[in-house]
Amino acid sequence: MEDFKRTLKLQIIEALNLQGMQPEEIDDSAPLFGEGLGLDSIDSLEMIVLMERNYGIKIEDPREGRRVFESINMMAEYIQTNRKK
């Protein structure tokens, strides 16, 4: 699981163009939006694209997205349970 979280962080860094950021700098349990990493609504769209392209997961319900993108821990768990590829 730890290896997968690191892979996920690298994918997020690339997708959101977080230049110069290392996976270690992203706290597994810190909020991704608002405080913590400080991502915004356009980033959430980029994350939806990331989930669909890399794992075949479609997030269509905004309430579900809010829960899934809460932290790296939540994202990793959700992907492992629902991934189609």
Place this chain on the structure above:
Amino acid sequence: MVSEETMQAFYSANMIKPVYIRSARAICAQDTFTGNCLPKELTDAVNNALSYNHPDYSRYFSIMQLRRMGRLTKTGMVAAIECLRDAGISHPDAIITGTGKGSMSDTEKFMGNIREFHEGTLNPTPFIQSTYNSLNGLIGLHHGTSCYNTTYVHRGFSLEHSLLDAMLLFSEGRAKNALAGSFEEMTPEHFIIKKKLGYWKEAPVSCMDLLRSGTSGSISGEGTFFFLLQDSESNAMARLDGIRILFEPTLQELTVEAGRFLKEHGLAWADIDILLSGENGDIRFGDYYKTISAEIPERAHHLAFKHVCGEFDTAAGFALWQAAHILERQEVPDVLQLRKGTAGNIRHLLIYNNYYGKQHAFYLLGV
């Protein structure tokens, strides 16, 4: 005689009052941004392309802001910020730009995504930035202003329409100042497409040899230019008396209309102190420039600019930026001289440019 089609095609600006250039900023292949002047050491073209000399963007934006900015968004934002700062204005009455192609790199990225992912879920960032007016919106957001905000996309007439729009706003009393300008970029893919269409020279050519190459094609360039225009003379660098645009004129129509344009502003060819023209080293369009340069008096300086900035839809922005500085400083850069004249006191400067023989534009400036 001017044909009916040509009469319909050109847009006369002679009913519009002169406007004043308060500040001017340029980012292009040369380091024009650091000192807001043409540097003594020029950057040469690499494989017939003059690419952006980028300022240090980290002085203006955080990493979190920069990550979502394309290269053209960055040049545009920084040039606009400094242009407004030079003029001491934070909230312009209007923001008006022109671009021939907009952000090509984001457009290509977005189009590539459509193909790669079979029109499925696409990344929003390249799409947002590929839209022509995204830069204008960001300038407005950055300065916290919801003023008149427009972008013109008319190939070789894009910059001219942004300036004409500003002049019209002043004439109608709807604005007292306006941030007007243009932005353009070249990508490797777009360079190849245009090369196949004969836009660029086959063999690599140095900038300083471009204008005597005697072959077809030019060198590509890119540039972002911003001007703070105002309706009053106070603290102005130069006065923009008018703009005349012509679509595919014959050589005779070109001369007749240029003479008419000067006459409408109470001038004759003999009054021109500097002709700043857009020779691009492509012999297919050399006759247009020869025809116009033959009209200026012996004492006038004849300058060229595209060997310094390259050819692109809105290259006239470089000429306008340079013209404003020449008129303000009363200094003529040697590197631009095609023919050195004797005129010392520069009062009237005429810019003539055409974009691959189709879109022709005259700008008349003075002090």
